[in-house]
Amino acid sequence: MRRARRLIAALALVAVASVALAACGDDDDTSAASTAATTATACERSDLDLVADDTLTIGTDSPAFPPYFVDDDPTNGEGFESAVAYAIAAGLGFAPDEVTWAVVPFNSSYAPGPKDFDFDINQISITPERAGQVDFSEPYYTTPQAVLVAAGSDYAGATSVAELKDAKIGVQVGTTSLDAVTSVIGPSSEPQVFNDSNDTVRALKNGQVDAIVTDLPTAIYLRDVEIEGSEVVGQFSAPGGDDWGVVLAKDSALTPCVSSAVSALRESGELAAITEQWIGAEAPELDLE
Amino acid sequence: MTTASARRVAREAARRRRARRGTVVAAVSTVVVLGGLALLLVNAPGWDDVRETFFSWDVFRESFPDVLRGFWLDVKLFVVVEVIVLVAALGVALVRVTGAPALFPVRLLATVYTDVLRGVPVILVVYLVGFGIPALGVRGWFADPVVLGGFGLALCYTAYVAEVYRAGLDSVHPSQRSAALAVGLTERQAMRFVIVPQAVRRVVPPLLNDFISLQKDVALVSILGPQEAFRVAQINAASDFNYTPFLAAALLYLAVTVPLARIVDHQQARARRRQGHTVTP
Numbered sequence: 001m002r003r004a005r006r007l008i009a010a011l012a013l014v015a016v017a018s019v020a021l022a023a024c025g026d027d028d029d030t031s032a033a034s035t036a037a038t039t040a041t042a043c044e045r046s047d048l049d050l051v052a053d054d055t056l057t058i059g060t061d062s063p064a065f066p067p068y069f070v071d072d073d074p075t076n077g078e079g080f081e082s083a084v085a086y087a088i089a090a091g092l093g094f095a096p097d098e099v100t101w102a103v104v105p106f107n108s109s110y111a112p113g114p115k116d117f118d119f120d121i122n123q124i125s126i127t128p129e130r131a132g133q134v135d136f137s138e139p140y141y142t143t144p145q146a147v148l149v150a151a152g153s154d155y156a157g158a159t160s161v162a163e164l165k166d167a168k169i170g171v172q173v174g175t176t177s178l179d180a181v182t183s184v185i186g187p188s189s190e191p192q193v194f195n196d197s198n199d200t201v202r203a204l205k206n207g208q209v210d211a212i213v214t215d216l217p218t219a220i221y222l223r224d225v226e227i228e229g230s231e232v233v234g235q236f237s238a239p240g241g242d243d244w245g246v247v248l249a250k251d252s253a254l255t256p257c258v259s260s261a262v263s264a265l266r267e268s269g270e271l272a273a274i275t276e277q278w279i280g281a282e283a284p285e286l287d288l289e
Numbered sequence: 290m291t292t293a294s295a296r297r298v299a300r301e302a303a304r305r306r307r308a309r310r311g312t313v314v315a316a317v318s319t320v321v322v323l324g325g326l327a328l329l330l331v332n333a334p335g336w337d338d339v340r341e342t343f344f345s346w347d348v349f350r351e352s353f354p355d356v357l358r359g360f361w362l363d364v365k366l367f368v369v370v371e372v373i374v375l376v377a378a379l380g381v382a383l384v385r386v387t388g389a390p391a392l393f394p395v396r397l398l399a400t401v402y403t404d405v406l407r408g409v410p411v412i413l414v415v416y417l418v419g420f421g422i423p424a425l426g427v428r429g430w431f432a433d434p435v436v437l438g439g440f441g442l443a444l445c446y447t448a449y450v451a452e453v454y455r456a457g458l459d460s461v462h463p464s465q466r467s468a469a470l471a472v473g474l475t476e477r478q479a480m481r482f483v484i485v486p487q488a489v490r491r492v493v494p495p496l497l498n499d500f501i502s503l504q505k506d507v508a509l510v511s512i513l514g515p516q517e518a519f520r521v522a523q524i525n526a527a528s529d530f531n532y533t534p535f536l537a538a539a540l541l542y543l544a545v546t547v548p549l550a551r552i553v554d555h556q557q558a559r560a561r562r563r564q565g566h567t568v569t570p
Contacts, residue, residue, distance in 0.1 A: 113338060129530065199420070202424075203514065207432075250338075
């Protein structure tokens, strides 16, 4: 009996190991064909391969908050990303009432397998590593990072990133802000990383962190709506810029169409107008040296 | 004599044949079941995607050192919290089993404490302690997220472990206490030298069980901000849009919990053997 058990264990190990080895075997499927030509000709509405017929399904996380969305309702066309999404939809030939919104948590937007959205718009920064898993459209926004502190705190008067070195800094997990903090500020203590925006805010209110680093529109929103008596110390540009793109399934046929829609919005000046309308505020530039 | 011996030889041969057949059947069934599962997995339509996003060797190699650094924090936290829990829980259990009338309010508090903290999910306790205590305006070393997270874990696990100890204390036969008092030990000495040692020895397997749970739950401290293994994996996964770092973290937790599980098995087997000896003279 004991011998049999040992044999089964050995066999199970072999089976698992062979699967694992098969998993590590060939990694040569790096399809470099994701940069399809941006031809508008294949983007006729009737030719589009959509998740649901006759409607464009756009994903974003819930709750959806300002300045990206207003009243937690992506369908009203108000807020920066809602407006951009409807403008892209129009570029693809969809009237506002032909757009459906799906709730897609950030962490599942990049899960493998079929997507339940045609594209996802959720303040997602484009990075080469991420582009290995999903398609990104042309960027529709480039955000600087901003530093938010309690008014009157030790760091409120900072004019350079060097003055923030000894601050305890909080960031939200999964954002590129952590990279920005590490590479630009290089704080003396390890940044604290929180699950969501609420916890990050709570930590600042509690004094568990001295400062929050996040993208500029979020910092403005937090200052104006969430944290009474806080101020945006300043902004600094993240290494390589922080471009936001809409996410599509890897090698989606829709990607070039969405990208050309974004380009058209930029050339017509409509994108700039939308950006100005919803993220108009300014913050002083922090001295990088 | 000779006929009986021949029958015995035949019986043993039959037993061996049965055992061999059992082994073969087990082996074939294992190959069929596990091989089938592996084939199903590999032939699933999304397997190539899954392999790339969950089992990428390159991502694993790149993220492993980071995750390992985070795991070191888990290990330190685990050891410190475990020591605190072992001591505090025994205190709570002793309070609950002693019958002194003057201790009634303390006993009541201990009962409420174990009921409440065993009933609330650990993640909630860690969250409430971790964000609630700093909100009171507490500053200094105690407001450190690692300390607060460890405190939250200790609160929950002390409640669990106190119940384990109490079961052990209750399992020591009352005659042990009578005998101790009869040979002239005081109540306190009887508890210290006779009852507690027997109780603790009996509950070693379930104590180790709680060890394993605690080792896993240390990851919950990540919600307060510290970059422990799970959080580091999450950060790496989000930056590359690849879930492989979670696999690296899982392997590290397993590297601690699987040996612990084997120790528990061993201890339980030993306890069974020992009890077997005491029951049958």
